Amino acid sequence: MPRQRSLSLPQIAAAALEVVDADGLAALSMRTVARRLGIGTMSLYRYVADRDELEAMVVGLVLDEIDLRVPGGSPRHRILVLAERVRDVAAQHPAVVPLMLAHRHRTPASMRWGEVVLGVLAEAGYTGKRRVYAFRALLAYVFGALEVEHYSPLSGPGTYALAELPADEFPVLSETATVAYAIPAADEFRRGLEIVLRGLEL
Known part of the structure; x- marks a missing residue:
C-alpha cells in the first residue's frame, strides 16, 4: 500500500485559493480542493473540518499578502x-x-x-x-x-x-x-x- 500523502495547511489553503481563482467561489468544496491536491475527499477531512474552514484559510492566505509596514x-x-x-x-x-x-x-x-x-x-x-x-x-x-x-x-x-x-x-x-x-x-x-x-x- 502506498504511504498516505502528508499535507500542510498552507498547501491546502493554496489549493483552495486556486480553485476559487480559476472557477469562482461557488466551485469551492472539500471535493474540488481534494481533487486539486490529488487526494481523496475523506483524506482532506484529516486536516480541515469543512468548507467554512476552507473559506477562512483562503481569506487568510489572501490577506497575508498585505504589506503591513507603516x-x-x-x-x-x-x-x-x-x-x-x-x-x-x-x-x-x-x-x-x-x-x-x-x-x-x-x-x-x-x-x-x-x-x-x-x-x-x-x-x-x-x-x-x-x-x-x-x-x-x-x-x-x-x-x-x-x-x-x-x-x-x-x-x-x-x-x-x-x-x-x-x-x-x-x-x-x-x-x-x-x-x-x-x-x-x-x-x-x-x-x-x-x-x-x-x-x-x-
Missing part, C-alpha cells in the same frame, strides 16, 4: 495607504471578496492589519469609544467598498441602466450615473476613502 506621512496618508493595500490584494483575487468580511476576524493577517491601523489612530489622538467609532467607520468603508465594487461595479450594466433613465424624471440620478460609468475602480475607492478620512478629521 508608511510615512500624516495619519490620513498612512491610513489611506494601508486601506489601499487591502484593495490591492483583493483585486488580485476578486472572487474571494465576498468572504473577507465574514472571515476577517479569524485570520491573523487581518488582526495584524487592524493593530497597525488602530496604532495610527492612537497616535493621532483617538482614544476610547472615539477610536472604536473611527475604526469601525474605516472597516465599513474598506470592506463595504470592496463588496460594492465586486457586486455592482461602476463599469457594470447597473450604472449603464441608471444613465439611460429618462432625464425628466431622474435628472440627477441619470447625470450622476453617466459620470460614474467612466470612473476607474481604484479612483472610486481612493476618493471615497478620502471623504471618510476628512470626516474623521485625519
